[in-house]
Amino acid sequence: MAEKELQTCVRCKYVADKEDRYCIHCGAPLKNKCTKEKTLLHKGCNKVNKPDAKYCADCGTETLFSEWNLI
Numbered sequence: 472m473a474e475k476e477l478q479t480c481v482r483c484k485y486v487a488d489k490e491d492r493y494c495i496h497c498g499a500p501l502k503n504k505c506t507k508e509k510t511l512l513h514k515g516c517n518k519v520n521k522p523d524a525k526y527c528a529d530c531g532t533e534t535l536f537s538e539w540n541l542i
């Protein structure tokens with residue numbers, strides 16, 4: 472049986488399931504997504520960046536972790 476993939480919360484170090492989007496212990500986001508939002512003119516950017524990325528590698532917009540002051 473394959474081992475379950477896990478991810479660690481950057482704020483409280485809680486080990487969460489890979490599919491979880493937010494930490495169930497502290498509410499911090501677990502995926503470092505780009506914060507560029509969808510507008511009428513732009514389709515937005517949903518890139519999931521590396522956990523230590525302050526800015527999106529695709530478009531240079533601030534990432535979710537940076538916005539939450541997690542990194």
Ligand SMILES: [Zn+2]
Nearest residue numbers: 480483494497
């Ligand atoms: Zn947490």
Ligand SMILES: [Zn+2]
Nearest residue numbers: 505516527530
């Ligand atoms: Zn982006």
